[in-house]
Amino acid sequence: MTQSAAAVAALDTTPIRADFPVLERTVRGGRPLVYLDSGATSQRPACVIDAEQEFVTDHYAAVGRSSHQLATEADGYYEAARARIATFVGAHRTEEIVFTAGATAALNTVAYAFGNAGFAGAEAARFRLGPDDDIVVTEMEHHANLVPWQQLALRTGATLKYVPLGDDYRLDLAALDEIVTPRAKVVAFTAESNVLGTIPPIGELTAAAHRVGALVVLDACQSVPHRATDFAGLDVDFAAFSGHKMLGPTGVGVLYGKYDLLAALPPFLTGGSMIEEVHMDHSTFMPPPARFEAGTPPVTQAIGLGAAVDYLTDLGMDAVAHHERELAGLAIERLSAIDGVTVFGPGDMVDRGPAVAFLVDGVHPHDVGQILDDAGVAVRTGHHCAWPLHRRYGVAASTRATFGVYSTADEVAALVDGVISAQKFFGER
Amino acid sequence: MNDLYQEIILDHARAPHHAGLREPYDAQAHQVNPTCGDEVTLRIAVTRDAAGEVTIADVSYDAVGCSISQASISVMTDLLIGQTLGHSQALHEAFEAMVKSKGEDAGDEELLGDAVAFAGVSQYANRVKCALLGWKAFQQATAEAVATDAQIGENGIHE
Numbered sequence: 001m002t003q004s005a006a007a008v009a010a011l012d013t014t015p016i017r018a019d020f021p022v023l024e025r026t027v028r029g030g031r032p033l034v035y036l037d038s039g040a041t042s043q044r045p046a047c048v049i050d051a052e053q054e055f056v057t058d059h060y061a062a063v064g065r066s067s068h069q070l071a072t073e074a075d076g077y078y079e080a081a082r083a084r085i086a087t088f089v090g091a092h093r094t095e096e097i098v099f100t101a102g103a104t105a106a107l108n109t110v111a112y113a114f115g116n117a118g119f120a121g122a123e124a125a126r127f128r129l130g131p132d133d134d135i136v137v138t139e140m141e142h143h144a145n146l147v148p149w150q151q152l153a154l155r156t157g158a159t160l161k162y163v164p165l166g167d168d169y170r171l172d173l174a175a176l177d178e179i180v181t182p183r184a185k186v187v188a189f190t191a192e193s194n195v196l197g198t199i200p201p202i203g204e205l206t207a208a209a210h211r212v213g214a215l216v217v218l219d220a221c222q223s224v225p226h227r228a229t230d231f232a233g234l235d236v237d238f239a240a241f242s243g244h245k246m247l248g249p250t251g252v253g254v255l256y257g258k259y260d261l262l263a264a265l266p267p268f269l270t271g272g273s274m275i276e277e278v279h280m281d282h283s284t285f286m287p288p289p290a291r292f293e294a295g296t297p298p299v300t301q302a303i304g305l306g307a308a309v310d311y312l313t314d315l316g317m318d319a320v321a322h323h324e325r326e327l328a329g330l331a332i333e334r335l336s337a338i339d340g341v342t343v344f345g346p347g348d349m350v351d352r353g354p355a356v357a358f359l360v361d362g363v364h365p366h367d368v369g370q371i372l373d374d375a376g377v378a379v380r381t382g383h384h385c386a387w388p389l390h391r392r393y394g395v396a397a398s399t400r401a402t403f404g405v406y407s408t409a410d411e412v413a414a415l416v417d418g419v420i421s422a423q424k425f426f427g428e429r
Numbered sequence: 430m431n432d433l434y435q436e437i438i439l440d441h442a443r444a445p446h447h448a449g450l451r452e453p454y455d456a457q458a459h460q461v462n463p464t465c466g467d468e469v470t471l472r473i474a475v476t477r478d479a480a481g482e483v484t485i486a487d488v489s490y491d492a493v494g495c496s497i498s499q500a501s502i503s504v505m506t507d508l509l510i511g512q513t514l515g516h517s518q519a520l521h522e523a524f525e526a527m528v529k530s531k532g533e534d535a536g537d538e539e540l541l542g543d544a545v546a547f548a549g550v551s552q553y554a555n556r557v558k559c560a561l562l563g564w565k566a567f568q569q570a571t572a573e574a575v576a577t578d579a580q581i582g583e584n585g586i587h588e
Contacts, residue, residue, distance in 0.1 A: 366495035366556070366559065367434075367495050367497075370434075370553070374430045382464050396465075396466045396468070397465050
């Protein structure tokens with residue numbers, strides 16, 4: 001249900017901040033922690049930490065294989081987490097949610113499964129790739145949604161193409177019909193650039209892919225934590241996101257896939273728990289999601305992620321999105337107003353998420369980050385695992401501030417003050 | 430913060446010494462810092478005297494990066510140019526030991542000169558590789574130059 005406008009405006013960070021134990025600590029000689037690196041990894045509320053601890057303390061057992069009481073309880077918690085996550089991201093069926101080791105593992109699961117289709121049964125025919133096929137990505141991908149596809153192209157002989165970025169920091173779709181042709185078998189793109197904040201036209205790209213019979217893989221790492229998500233409504237075929245960027249634990253991520261596709265997709269990792277029948281010379285595999293959960297899954301982390309989803313659901317994702325957009329808009333406005341500072345990304349909040357990267361004339365991002373760190377402000381510096389994107393704009397690296405539910409306008413002010421300090425430190429001496 | 434960014438470091442970062450790629454050279458190396466994209470392309474020219482002693486005649490470079498990496502390369506060229514290969518290795522070892530010492534090794538000023546300004550880097554683990562980027566490129570170029578040492582004539586390859 002959509003929040004009312006009044007409720008949307010009312011995300012109160014005082015009680016929220018009290019839920020995050022790490023925000024009580026100080027850094028660099030007693031300075032309050034100003035954590036503006038949630039895009040890299042978010043901090044965890046006590047309820048997530050407690051959910052993991054409670055599970056390990058009272059209910060811990062292997063899932064999906066034993067019938068004793070603890071195992072039954074563990075199964076219950078694990079599958080309940082899956083069901084809550086399914087609802088949270090708009091999956092039609094709980095079985096469409098596969099727990100992986102992270103988003104990178106989820107994207108590699110799809111990419112390797114495509115590669116394995118060559119020796120799988122007829123049901124996997126649509127995933128087969130060869131020299132006559134294209135894989136399409138965009139120029140703004142995180143390495144995790146680029147390198148696996150490069151490697152798949154190498155293994156299969158398919159050609160990797162990409163939708164370029166324009167000077168306006170948005171995808172240039174002018175030649176889309178020449179890039180996404182009937183040769184395309186998969187179109188993989190991010191739901192939001194982790195550097196520029198740019199939100200591509202997901203519907204338009206998905207429709208273009210489907211028109212030519214290509215499958216859509218959405219890297220949703222930067223969208224699921226920051227706004228309401230409806231994968232079924234978006235009609236994407238696969239999607240990946242990580243737990244640790246949405247207030248959950250590390251070591252767990254999710255691969256979403258339309259059920260019929262997951263059921264036909266060859267497995268990537270094979271072994272225990274994912275098999276139906278094993279003989280000395282061949283095996284058959286379980287239906288999804290077990291098909292893609294070989295070995296002991298990250299049970300504790302999945303349960304922690306379930307708690308994170310509950311926390312975000314209680315806040316309301318529309319309220320979360322509104323809050324973070326307000327802060328990003330404020331940061332863009334205040335940073336742009338500083339002489340010698342350029343926002344690296346769209347200058348307004350239209351089709352844009354809350355990642356705010358910027359460049360400071362004459363001061364390298366590492367040095368900006370160091371001065372900010374000295375003031376207790378934690379930001380990311382470097383190429384943020386998006387090297388081709390930086391190269392596109394002739395930029396070696398950038399400084400990036402990203403926001404979470406606990407971020408405040410005062411923290412934006414601390415960021416701005418820190419950037420001005422960095423300019424002074426490296427400029428007027 | 431002033432422990433890390435000593436005035437001498439900021440001076441070198443603003444106006445790096447021996448910058449630019451020069452001819453002639455005997456070996457070229459390229460190093461990147463994959464987490465931040467900092468890059469250096471570095472060339473060395475060496476000579477060998479009658480006794481077979483190899484001397485660093487020139488170190489030239491093209492680099493992009495933070496003030497720590499830029500200043501470190503600049504100071505490194507001041508230290509290395511004109512030194513014997515043997516002494517350059519001693520300098521490298523002393524510098525690397527200092528910046529990896531987590532504050533334990535303030536650096537031998539008699540040996541390292543201005544480079545002791547980088548002792549503060551050892552307190553910032555994520556900046557150590559910035560300070561070592563140029564030295565890594567130098568080490569790589571030296572290894573290549575030594576591998577082709579046989580080609581270096583008695584009065585240097587460029588006689």
